[in-house]
Amino acid sequence: MENKISIEIPAADLQAAKAALEQVQQILAPYVIALTPDQRKTIPKMSDGTEPFVGKVIEYAESYPQFLPPFVDKGEFDKDWEAISGLLPLLRLCTQIQDTLSDTTMLAGSEAYISALSYYNSVKQAAKVNVPDAKAIYEDLRKRFNGQGRRSSSGPLE
Structure with missing residues (x-):
């Protein structure tokens, strides 16, 4: 198994990042709204392709x-356009942050899960040959896989 990620983030850095994000959330709270799923489906949406069009219309409507x-x-x-012009750069930055956080946690989680499965399979084999303490650990850990039947080679073998 190749270890593709090996990071140790100091607790102080994690806390500082969380505090900064909470501050951003508090600053923007009076200005942002939450749409319902139905609203999200039904409203016309401005995309990267539509943004220049709206900008041109603003200019033409002025002239x-x-x-x-x-x-x-x-x-x-004009207010809506100013809001978009101010918020889109923030949204893009948040999207970049979200993407890298998602990728990092996905990879670290994958590696942790593979290690956990390796340990689980080792305990399972030890329990089969009656190694002391192995059966109790195996019985506790196998609860995670109850009702799943036989798994592929990437998962535990039941």
């Missing part, structure tokens, strides 16, 4: 306001 429909509030349109 040629006669084409702005009366039901579109230009002040609110």
Whole structure:
């Protein structure tokens, strides 16, 4: 088994990162909302491709306001654009952080799980030949796999 990740993050660094994220959350709390799953499905969404279009429309609506429909509030349109312009860079940074955190925890978790399975299979073999203490450990650990039947070569063999 190749060890692809070997990190030790000081508890103080983890706490500082958590505190910084909590501060960001507190700063943005008055301005952010949560949509319901139905709302997320039904509203039109602005993507990377639509963002330049909206920016051009903002410019045109400023230069040629006669084409702005009366039901579109230009002040609110501008506020929405300013909100997007300010929040998108934060969202992109958070997405990068989330992606690297996800990848790092996934890889570290995978390696930890492989090590745990190796230990489990070692205890299982020891229990089969009646090594002292092995049976109690095996019986406790095997509860994780109850009802799963036989597993592939990547999982424990039951």
